[in-house]
Amino acid sequence: MSYIASGQTHLIRMMYGGHPNHDSFQEMLQTFGQLAESKVLSAEKRTETERAQDSLKSLALQMSQSEKYDQQALKTAIAQTKENEKIPDEVYRQIVDFGLPGMAFSEPLGGLEIPYPVFMACLETLGKASPSVGVRYAISNTVMEGLRFNYEAGQLSEYGESILRELIAGEKLAGFALTEGSAAGSNIMKEMITRAVPIKNGNGYRITGSKMFITNVETADVFTVFARTSEPSGDDLGISLFLVEKGTPGFRVGQVFEKRTVENSSLGELILDEVEVSQENLVGKAGCAVQYGMRMLNSGRITIAALATGLAQRAFDEYMEVAVEGKKLGDQHLIELDRTRARVAEMSMEIHAARDMTYHAAWLKTQFDANSDNREFLRDYVIASNGAKLKASLAAQQACDHLVKIWGASAIIKENPAMKHSLDSWLYYFGEAVPEVLENTIAHMEVKKYKKTKGS
Ligand SMILES: Cc1cc2nc3c(=O)[nH]c(=O)nc-3n(C[C@H](O)[C@H](O)[C@H](O)COP(=O)(O)OP(=O)(O)OC[C@H]3O[C@@H](n4cnc5c(N)ncnc54)[C@H](O)[C@@H]3O)c2cc1C
Known part of the structure; x- marks a missing residue:
């Protein structure tokens, strides 16, 4: 069975069936599916139990090789355990070698210039294999989008352009630093x-x-990094955007969180203590970062939608396995029960809707990028990207929830991935805006559209 869902290939065919590179897009998606399944999924699947066993084996081996209790051996074993807990660097290298970071960027910038919906199909596949690995590249992409449109508007410094090129080449990885601890993220x-x-x-x-x-x-x-450069006045919130590199004096990582979700992705605090950056580090114009942030988040929300669709599909596939081949109630598999069948239909529709909305939003993004001054495109694009994120994050939660329930009590056993999927789905619920914010944004744009059609 292909790791790529049939809905993915159908949508790409629908959108690019007549495109001269359609076959190579499909081939690329299949190849990426193999990489995601054989490398990313297998690295992610190593359960905590397996990791603990590895560490014990490694410790026992090292101790048996020492004549007496060796504190250094113990330290080395613990360090190795930490290493074992991570996705191997080799997996990240293969994703970069595949060209994922620069997939949707133009050739003059060093990218592969693949249509954005095809990039979303690859991200969906990555999200199916590992939300942690998926979000690593999705967030970096959000930053790259912010640099790209400033570059295209002739507003990016040479330094900013050189960073963008390194990100596209996969030589660097980026982070998006907006949220602060003292205020509601929303x-x-x-x-x-x-x-x-x-x-x-x-x-x-x-x-x-x-x-x-x-x-x-x-x-x-x-x-x-988003920072205030002037006091808010009316609609102008006085916020600017800066590039800050690791290693800049005064810039350091604070608390790093152990989490119950996306455990292979690192999440934490950044401290900026009188960090000096040059004018070149300013992205675009001073005071315009709210607008840049919204543009970055509009594309970022589509990437989150793609990852969430991948997780929903994974939970659905696992649900079907349990329902069709797993435990029985008497002599009936659960799929023979009406309630199970209704849930299957419901999840199937929600996942299709999430995917359709995600790829459609991705297509609208490319239309908007080419017509950024067109307010009508903007409204439709914002409605589509926020809607895709909302739909897909809820589809993922629903599918994971049903998966936990169909397993019954065995869902709570650590080795069972159902509960992990369910916890992972919260990344997509909170990350890049909670449902209420998305709903407000969609409604705001719909009102604008309504007023426009009424001529008011
Ligand atoms: C795994 C993960 C990764 C993240 N990565 C990043 C990152 O890389 N960079 C970054 O800057 N941030 C990141 N975030 C932060 C993320 O952007 C915020 O979680 C998000 O903006 C929501 O903010 P909050 O968590 O403070 O929730 P809040 O804004 O405090 O919202 C909490 C609750 O308040 C209610 N609420 C909020 N707004 C409204 C409203 N308008 N109407 C009604 N009810 C409302 C809802 O019930 C909501 O769930 C990450 C978060 C997670 C969980």
Whole structure:
């Protein structure tokens, strides 16, 4: 059975059937499916029990090789256990070699120039194999989008362009630093405390503050940091966007969280203690970062939708296995019961809807990118991207929930992945905006559309 869902190939055929590269898009998707299944999925599947067994074996081996209790051997074994807990670097290298980071970027920038919906199909596949690995590249992509449209608008410094090229080539990984610990994430643009002050008689800014719940906190080489550069006045919230590289004096990782979800992705706090950056680090124009942030999040939400669709599909596939081949009630498999069949139909529809909305939003994004001044495209694009994220994150939660339930009590055993999927689905619920914020955004745009058609 192919790791790629038939719905993925159908949609790509529907969108690009007449395109000269349609066959190569399908081939690329199949090849990426093999990589995701054989490398990413198998690395992610190593359960905590397996890891613990590995560490014990390794410890026993090292101790047996020492004549007496060897403290160093113990330390080495513990260090190795930590290493075993991670996705091997080799897996990340293969994803980069495949070209995933630069897949949807233009050839002049060093990208593969593959249509955005095909990139989403690959991200969906990655999300099916491992939400942790998926979110690593999705977040980096959100940053890259912010750099790309500023580059295309002629607003990115040479330094910014060189970072963008390195990200596209997969030589660097990025993080997106918006959320802060002192305010609700949903209201961060209004309550942001992190400040960037122009350096007196200098050519740059000094940034002070902290950022919370930042994905890739330990693994990213560079972050886009949102900071207040002036007091809010009316619609102008006075926020600017900066590139800050790891290793810049005053910039360090604070608390790193152990979490119950996406455990192979690093999440934590960034501290900025009078970090000096030059004018070149400013992305675009000062004071315009709310607009940049919304553009980054509009594309980022489609990537989250793709990952969530992948998780929903995985939970659905596992549900079907239990329902069709798993335990029985008397002499009946669960799939023969009406309630189970209704759930299958419901999940199937929700996943199809999530995927359709995601690829459609991805297609609209490419239309909007080419017509950024067109307000009508903007409204439809924002409705589609926010809607796709909302639909797919809820589809993932629903499928994971049903999977836990169909397993019954055995769902709570650690080796059973159902509960892990369910916990992973919360990343998509919270990450890049909670449902209420998405609903507000969609309704706001629908009202604008309504008023426009009424001429008011
Ligand atoms: C795994 C993970 C990775 C993340 N990675 C990043 C990252 O890389 N970079 C980054 O900057 N941030 C990141 N975040 C933070 C994420 O963007 C925030 O979680 C998100 O913006 C929501 O903010 P919050 O968690 O503070 O929830 P809040 O905004 O406090 O919302 C909590 C609850 O309040 C209610 N609520 C909120 N707004 C409304 C409303 N308008 N109407 C009605 N009810 C409402 C809802 O019930 C909501 O669930 C990450 C979060 C997670 C979980």
